[in-house]
Amino acid sequence: xxxxxxxxxxxxxxxxxxxxxxxxxxxxxxxxxxxxxxxxxxxxxxxxxxxxxxxxxxxxxxxxxxxxxxxxxxxxxxxxxxxxxxxxxxxxxxxxxxxxxxxxxxxxxxxxxxxxxxxxxxxxxxxxxxxxxxxxxxxxxxxxxxxxxxxxxxxxxxxxxxxxxxxxxxxxxxxxxxxxxxxxxxxxxxxxxxxxxxxxxxxxxxxxxxxxxxxxxxxxxxxxxxxxxxxxxxxxxxxxxxxxxxxxxxxxxxxxxxxxxxxxxxxxxxxxxxxxxxxxxxxxxxxxxxxxxxxxxxxxxxxxxxxxxxxxxxxxxxxxxxxxxxxxxxxxxxxxxxxxxxxxxxxxxxx
Amino acid sequence: xxxxxxxxxxxxxxxxxxxxxxxxxxxxxxxxxxxxxxxxxxxxxxxxxxxxxxxxxxxxxxxxxxxxxxxxxxxxxxxxxxxxxxxxxxxxxxxxxxxxxxxxxxxxxxxxxxxxxxxxxxxxxxxxxxxxxxxxxxxxxxxxxxxxxxxxxxxxxxxxxxxxxxxxxxxxxxxxxxxxxxxxxxxxxxxxxxxxxxxxxxxxxxxxxxxxxxxxxxxxxxxxxxxxxxxxxxxxxxxxxxxxxxxxxxxxxxxxxxxxxxxxxxxxxxxxxxxxxxxxxxxxxxxxxxxxxxxxxxxxxxxxxxxxxxxxxxxxxxxxxxxxxxxxxxxxxxxxxxxxxxxxxxxxxxxxxxxxxxxxxxxxxxxxxxxxxxxxxxxxxxxxxxxxxxxxxxxxxxxxxxxxxxxxxxxxxxxxxxxxxxxxxxxxxxxxxxxxxxxxxxxxxxxxxxxxxxxxxxxxxxxxxxxxxxxxxxxxxxxxxxxxxxxxxxxxxxxxxxxxxxxxxx
Numbered sequence: 001x002x003x004x005x006x007x008x009x010x011x012x013x014x015x016x017x018x019x020x021x022x023x024x025x026x027x028x029x030x031x032x033x034x035x036x037x038x039x040x041x042x043x044x045x046x047x048x049x050x051x052x053x054x055x056x057x058x059x060x061x062x063x064x065x066x067x068x069x070x071x072x073x074x075x076x077x078x079x080x081x082x083x084x085x086x087x088x089x090x091x092x093x094x095x096x097x098x099x100x101x102x103x104x105x106x107x108x109x110x111x112x113x114x115x116x117x118x119x120x121x122x123x124x125x126x127x128x129x130x131x132x133x134x135x136x137x138x139x140x141x142x143x144x145x146x147x148x149x150x151x152x153x154x155x156x157x158x159x160x161x162x163x164x165x166x167x168x169x170x171x172x173x174x175x176x177x178x179x180x181x182x183x184x185x186x187x188x189x190x191x192x193x194x195x196x197x198x199x200x201x202x203x204x205x206x207x208x209x210x211x212x213x214x215x216x217x218x219x220x221x222x223x224x225x226x227x228x229x230x231x232x233x234x235x236x237x238x239x240x241x242x243x244x245x246x247x248x249x250x251x252x253x254x255x256x257x258x259x260x261x262x263x264x265x266x267x268x269x270x271x272x273x274x275x276x277x278x279x280x281x282x283x284x285x286x287x288x289x290x291x292x293x294x295x296x297x298x299x300x301x302x303x304x305x306x307x308x309x310x311x312x313x314x315x316x317x318x319x320x321x322x323x324x325x326x327x328x329x330x331x332x333x334x335x336x337x338x339x340x341x342x343x344x345x346x347x348x349x350x351x
Numbered sequence: 352x353x354x355x356x357x358x359x360x361x362x363x364x365x366x367x368x369x370x371x372x373x374x375x376x377x378x379x380x381x382x383x384x385x386x387x388x389x390x391x392x393x394x395x396x397x398x399x400x401x402x403x404x405x406x407x408x409x410x411x412x413x414x415x416x417x418x419x420x421x422x423x424x425x426x427x428x429x430x431x432x433x434x435x436x437x438x439x440x441x442x443x444x445x446x447x448x449x450x451x452x453x454x455x456x457x458x459x460x461x462x463x464x465x466x467x468x469x470x471x472x473x474x475x476x477x478x479x480x481x482x483x484x485x486x487x488x489x490x491x492x493x494x495x496x497x498x499x500x501x502x503x504x505x506x507x508x509x510x511x512x513x514x515x516x517x518x519x520x521x522x523x524x525x526x527x528x529x530x531x532x533x534x535x536x537x538x539x540x541x542x543x544x545x546x547x548x549x550x551x552x553x554x555x556x557x558x559x560x561x562x563x564x565x566x567x568x569x570x571x572x573x574x575x576x577x578x579x580x581x582x583x584x585x586x587x588x589x590x591x592x593x594x595x596x597x598x599x600x601x602x603x604x605x606x607x608x609x610x611x612x613x614x615x616x617x618x619x620x621x622x623x624x625x626x627x628x629x630x631x632x633x634x635x636x637x638x639x640x641x642x643x644x645x646x647x648x649x650x651x652x653x654x655x656x657x658x659x660x661x662x663x664x665x666x667x668x669x670x671x672x673x674x675x676x677x678x679x680x681x682x683x684x685x686x687x688x689x690x691x692x693x694x695x696x697x698x699x700x701x702x703x704x705x706x707x708x709x710x711x712x713x714x715x716x717x718x719x720x721x722x723x724x725x726x727x728x729x730x731x732x733x734x735x736x737x738x739x740x741x742x743x744x745x746x747x748x749x750x751x752x753x754x755x756x757x758x759x760x761x762x763x764x765x766x767x768x769x770x771x772x773x774x775x776x777x778x779x780x781x782x783x784x785x786x787x788x789x790x791x792x793x794x795x796x797x798x799x800x801x802x803x804x805x806x807x808x809x810x811x812x813x814x815x816x817x818x819x820x821x822x823x824x825x826x827x828x829x830x831x832x833x834x835x836x837x838x839x840x841x842x843x844x845x846x847x848x849x850x851x852x853x854x855x856x857x
Binding site for chain 1: 407654656680693694695697698717721724
């Protein structure tokens with residue numbers, strides 16, 4: 001018989017081992033589904049791997065797809081550190097996309113346009129995140145519920161925009177007018193889609209790490225998240241920290257939308273985000289809320305998404321498997337986190 | 352004495368390299384009250400957790416009435432007739448006394464047997480003097496009543512052995528007498544009781560036999576606690592003599608903390624009503640009283656967390672205007688809270704973080720919003736050394752430290768910046784003699800250096816030893832102030848019950 005027993009300390013190597021364990025468990029669990037769908041497990045995973053990380057082009061595609069998830073992953077990681085339960089990265093991303101698209105459509109010099117797009121997108125995301133944070137601070141409204149429900153509000157506002165005033169008058173499709181060509185983010189490698197936003201995301205991760213680990217704001221975020229009472233008695237203005245965290249988190253999620261508009265789609269449509277905001281939660285959890293861990297976690301999920309499409313074409317396994325893998329990875333990680341507080345102990349049948 | 356009710360043989364339990372228990376033997380006979388003594392970290396709680404099924408022992412066996420048993424969960428323990436009253440109660444605050452009692456008790460054909468529960472509750476109440484109003488929600492009970500409910504719960508589930516982990520730490524002196532009477536009555540009916548405590552006078556008064564643990568092993572057994580001196584037992588616990596510190600004559604200076612006509616409202620506990628007091632430099636003022644008489648509100652006002660409705664407060668001669676923790680800290684207030692884990696420290700973060708928390712924004716630990724990690728670490732390391740805080744290092748999770756070490760860490764953090772006033776609540780609750788002695792010495796050192804100290808506590812012996820003057824709180828007011836030369840446990844006890852108002856404002 002095996003039972004759980006409280007741990008007194010958690011070894012440091014767990015930070016790396018747990019996500020790997022969770023990913024391993026996920027792939028094993030999902031191999032059952034692949035087999036059920038009538039394909040070879042090794043072949044399916046093989047196709048997934050080669051299509052996402054097998055050659056340099058595939059790698060750039062995976063990085064492009066990882067970029068919004070790095071931003072939303074950082075957004076969620078920052079928020080969760082303060083125990084501000086921001087489930088609204090999806091809506092904040094959409095708001096960022098709309099705002100940057102509106103700015104990008106105004107003719108102006110390219111660099112200025114890109115800068116203002118980022119600023120507008122971040123501000124829009126922050127403004128959206130401010131709503132659940134304010135409701136929580138002022139009225140003790142549950143932030144999980146309010147931030148989650150706000151996603152639908154933002155989504156339908158976006159739909160109203162592209163079905164109404166922004167509707168393409170030429171084709172009649174519900175898509176926004178494109179941004180100016182000069183506002184398109186420069187491509188870094190000829191023949192790929194590797195755009196400026198990818199680099200921005202890779203720089204953002206260590207910056208956010210520095211903010212959390214090495215600044216007084218980061219210290220206050222950590223302490224507020226772990227023990228708001230001790231924070232308050234220690235002279236920290238807890239409400240102010242929560243608001244600051246929400247603004248930062250929303251701005252990061254908004255930047256995810258900016259990258260998609262400026263670097264990938266150059267306009268806004270209803271499916272601009274296939275749930276990158278929600279994937280950000282998975283990314284942040286896999287990363288154990290460590291901003292540096294967000295990058296590999298986002299790349300893993302991006303590889304699964306990119307690979308799943310190729311796998312679907314090659315083996316006939318539905319591409320929905322990518323969603324299943326994401327969901328399973330989150331559950332596996334939550335189970336794995338149990339082992340930071342508990343360990344398994346074998347209890348002999350007879351002693 | 353008759354065959355043991357329960358016997359633990361050769362119990363060993365390690366956590367990593369730490370041997371929490373090593374080859375511990377222990378037995379309790381029916382009708383026996385066994386004292387389990389030891390300093391913090393001696394392995395008492397681990398041993399009891401093994402007995403109660405929370406930990407599996409690495410070696411050793413447990414016998415109940417001579418039969419070896421395996422206890423893998425608290426459910427197993429309950430089924431085996433072992434009940435435990437933890438230091439932190441496990442009650443559902445919104446449910447009534449009766450409902451808490453019936454949690455987990457299978458009723459008849461899926462229905463809760465309220466009538467049966469009521470009858471049994473009344474019966475237990477009659478037998479041992481453990482009366483409780485079955486309809487009251489737990490949130491309306493005092494701490495002592497909640498503890499009584501925990502004991503009744505254990506008896507209700509048919510416990511024949513009752514483990515009490517530091518039960519008196521949360522009780523007022525009068526409540527302790529009631530608890531002891533109930534425990535004696537239970538023992539007289541053949542129950543076995545394991546009583547864990549640091550308070551040697553209580554152990555001597557109550558128990559029939561004692562087992563003393565030190566570093567996880569049995570350091571000694573005392574067969575006649577009543578005729579064994581406290582210092583002998585203390586020596587078994589610590590391995591050396593413990594001499595209480597002597598408080599020299601005081602030479603108080605100017606007032607460093609004053610409250611004038613302070614009243615509060617809307618407090619979850621008892622509000623303050625027109626409280627005036629002054630603490631002078633180089634003086635220790637005690638605030639005695641049964642908990643729930645406004646001590647918490649007083650501590651919150653002084654800590655700058657609760658702004659009074661009326662009245663004034665000054666620290667070091669300067670008026671407190673905004674009542675924020677930052678303001679009172681800046682004026683020179685240090686604070687050792689009653690609940691280390693909730694308002695003092697951040698258990699999930701490194702110890703170093705907790706140690707710099709109140710002063711993270713100062714030049715010592717940050718500059719222009721950037722932390723100085725080296726300075727933070729160095730400060731923590733320095734204090735760990737200076738206060739002999741037992742931990743692997745400053746980056747250890749604070750929650751992994753024992754209560755005594757956490758208290759030292761809090762003390763170190765506050766004293767490092769030479770506070771002019773120190774407010775302290777229940778400074779040695781749950782601490783062993785050695786750690787308590789250390790804390791007391793530090794307070795007396797600070798007093799000699801001219802710090803004004805205000806100690807809120809329920810342990811009258813401790814207050815009498817430490818304080819120059821003692822004020823008693825009753826129903827949100829100061830019922831009277833005594834010079835400790837004139838104060839006795841009896842006089843203070845009288846004031847604590849609201850009888851015999853004496854003296855003026857402190």
